[in-house]
Amino acid sequence: MRRVWCATLGCDKNLVDSEALLGHFTRRGVLIVRDPDLADIWVLNTCGFIDAARGDSESTLREMCDAKDGRLLAVCGCWSQEHGEAIRDRFPAVDVVAGVGQFARVVEACLGSDTPAAAVLAPAFPLAGPAGFSGPLLIDTPQSAPYGGLVDRPLLTPPHVAFVKIGEGCNCHCTFCRIPLIRGPQRSRPVSEIVEEVRLLTARGVREIQIVSQNTTDFGRETGETLTQLVTALSGVDELRWIRLLYLYSGLVSVDDLRRLLDLPKVAPYLDLPVQHAAPRLLKAMKRPGGEKSSAAFFRKLRDGREDLVLRTTVLLGFPGEEDEDVEQLADFLAEVEFDHVGTHHFSPEKDTPAARMPDQVPPEVVLDREALITDLQSEISQRRQLTRLGRTFEVVIDEVVTAQERDDSGLDEMVEALAEGEWVGSGERKAFDGVVGSAVSLAIGRSYHFGYDLDGAVVLNAPGAAPGDLVQARFVAVTPFDVWGETV
Secondary structure, X not given: OOEEEEEEOOOHHHHHHHHHXXXXXXXXXXXXXXXXXXXXXXXXXEOOOOHHHHHHHHHHHHHHHHHOOOOEEEEEEHHHHHHHHHHHHHOOOOOEEEOOOOHHHHHHHHHOOOOOHXXXXXXXXXXXXXXXXXXXXXXXXXXXXXXXXXXXXXXXXXXXXXXXXXXEOOOOOOOOOOHHHHHOOOEXXXXXXXXXXXXXHHHOOOOEEEEEOOOXXXXXXXXXXXHHHHHHHHHOOOOOOEEEEOOOOHHHOXXXXXXXXXXXXXXXXXXXXXXXXXXXHHHHHHOOOOHHHHOHHHHHHHHOOOOOOEXXXXXXXXXXXXXXXXXXXXXXHHHHHOOOEEEEEEOOOOOOOHHHHOOOOOOHHHHHHHHHHHHHHHHHHHHHHHHOOOOOEEEEEEEEEEOHHHHHHHOHHHHHHHHHOOEEOOHHHHHHHHHHHOOOOOEEEEEOOOOOOOOOOOEEEOOOOOOOOXXXXXXXXXXXXXXXXXXXX
16 A cells, blocks of 8 residues: 655644645545655655745755655645745655645646556555656646645544634735745635535544634635634534634734624634734834734733633744834833733745845844843743633643653653743642652643644643543643643542
8 A cells, every 4th residue: 555654844724735635645545654664655745934944844855855765755835836946956856846735736646647546555556757857847826726625634633633724825915925925815715615624524523623824814805705604603513612713813803803703602712813013113014004903902902801811923023124122112012912922933035025125134143132032021921821820720632642751752851841940839739740740650731722732832731541632620730931730630
């Protein structure tokens, strides 16, 4: 039987693309494997959002070419969408080069066209394509790239949680961003198709979905449907427990609309609203709306009466012309809003974007200093938010169980060491923690509603017999700005 392994770089939206691509492989009788050594087909789904991501994609591809050893190697995704010819010329070991969304065409290039199942499953099989790829590139304009395959796909997440991509592309044209150039304009999926996908996912055990797109708030603008209609329909899926909304755009939505979404029965009280900055002149230069919808007052009103609401955002540092006073304004904004989670990223002068041609580019060392200031401040804010939960009990879903032998490789030991230095309910809980982590027991990693999957921190706890997908009640007895130690009750 043919076996395929896929490496995914970049964002969660790219992860969904990898799942869709693998779904096309499984429909042709190919087995998905997690161990690359067991596969005869390798796929690299690349990221090309900024220069650092392209460097990551290139170095990963080089390693895969060196280790290829007769396997078929396909490259797809954002990096190859824009640099396919260069990849073909520079990496002759690559057999298939494709852009974004070309799922069926990648599989056909790897397997041949509609090979009978018996031939696919035959023990002796030829690899499709020449050893050095020199045929036409499987790249189309992003506007016309087909995005089939999302409804019925294998998951690369734990079986109880899934990312659900509700659209492709973006119409915003922020001056620093290449997404519209790579992925094209916004194309929203029909509500009925997304609901059918989620029904199929819940039939397989999924209980939490994380809604993703380039701009979730803009869903349905070109089709006449709305985000509220979509989330209302998804709330009617019986077995679904949590709907988590990511990539919302505060400048395109009102507080009232967001509160109506939060009032729906299965929407987690957690919103991801990337703001990028708080200085009005920089927001204007970025072509992101300022004013009331990007002000601290907007978020205060959003939280009014909803003390349980978790807010997540992302900020961009080093945009051309950024001054120290702009960063101070951003710091004041973050201190006033008190986001629970904040991600930072650095400006990258991307080809064909207006910001790349702007004067007063900020030196990298200055950007690093500003990032340190913001992350230190946010660490204090996140710790204060976490302390409001200390001693309280919350429902936690188990994502992973880590044995004592796996702790070091999984990074769990680092989390445990940080928690040991965190804020504790009392000395008795601290002593019990020492006994648990000092013994050879498995530990569970899970999340309360406060944490998005693969986005934020986690709840670590001793939960004997627990398995991924299980729900437990846990008292938060220690916190850091990022993680929690919980005791099951």
